Amino acid sequence: MASGDFLLKINARYNLFTKAEKKVADYVLQDPKRVLFLSITDLAEACEVGDTSVFRFCKTMQLQGYQEFKMLLSLSISEDEDSSRIASMLSGRITQEDTLEDVAKKVLQTNINALNETYSLLDFQELSLTIDYMIGAKQIYFFGVGSSLLTAMDAVDKFVRITPKVHNYADAHLQAMAASILSPEDLAFVISYSGATKDTIQVAQQAKKAGARVVCITRFAKSPLTAYSDVVVLCGTNEGPLQGGSTSARISQMLLIDLIYMEYFKRTYDESSANKQKTSGSVLKKLY
Structure with a gap:
């Protein structure tokens, strides 16, 4: 799996999650590196949900369980990536503070993400x-x-x-x-x-x-x-x-x-x- 693909897939499936599962997704997308070192209970406590909600999140992602989730997450993160930059790249959100160059990069990334997300959702x-x-x-x-x-x-x-x-x-x-x-x-x-x-x-x-x-x-x-x-x-x-x-x-x-x-x-x-x-x-x- 190419770098970032798994995080893109989480982002793409966001609207399929329940309210509790969205809390898990938000936490993972915001700080994926930290999640690598958390147990299922630690992640559940950090998201203020139950262990079962984390497990259901993994199932919604079509995974066997939490360990497979962590394995795929680790594969999508390189050692020197800044987690906040990943989240910004994934969202492509444009703000009032962005320069024209920032807007150009984010518009491009948004359109690339749209294609990648659509492909990941294909049934x-x-x-x-x-x-x-x-x-x-x-x-x-x-x-x-x-x-x-x-x-x-x-x-x-x-x-x-x-x-x-x-x-x-x-x-x-x-x-x-x-x-x-x-x-x-x-x-x-x-x-x-x-x-x-x-x-x-x-x-x-x-x-x-x-x-x-x-x-x-x-x-x-x-x-x-x-x-x-x-x-x-x-x-x-x-x-x-x-x-x-x-x-x-x-x-x-x-x-x-x-x-x-x-x-x-x-x-x-x-x-x-x-x-x-x-x-x-x-x-x-x-x-x-």
Whole structure:
């Protein structure tokens, strides 16, 4: 495991933790070197939680126990690394005191982290099921509002080159109406960073009520949107107060769209290749 990867994975899975587990995660991310020399009871006392909360934290991280946790933690820390610098690097938080050079480095690191975190959260079984649903669907509608609408539009822009069954509406009212008349043969692909946007949740509700399958891309595993989703695909990135609307969320979403597109193309190669030739040829005369 490359240096820092395990700490990135903790950061990426942060929203999957319970309240007590988040206390453990916060302590580990703040001072990982110190944690290496703590017993499970010492760490629990430092975090003001019980031993079982530390053990559950390890289980949420998909580890066998505390010793495996310490082993992976030690591998991600070199002897001369400053723990506070690690935490700052991981968060990428921009402050009022940062210089332009600091901002540039943190924006770059935030976007790199978004990709790494998204990769660490990949559930290949869920992704494979998503492709199965897409291939079997009669029609596929990509839904989203705000910046997530841009991701939905980008997804249609990619997929319309290889299949005619993808659609998107920019207007929230049209999205709700379209979702309400989907059939059990259709697929609603709902994109929302927060998973708590009213318009997006309404679309998922309407699609589910109509009998369609629902796939969502979201940051949070536990959100109102996921309650209406058959498949949940998680993207990674955490934005600070000065980073709202940054591209990191869209970058992580587009990584997933690219991955889904490539796997769909691979599984439907003959049809997708033929359609790609047709759609590419249709606009050749429009190019100089």
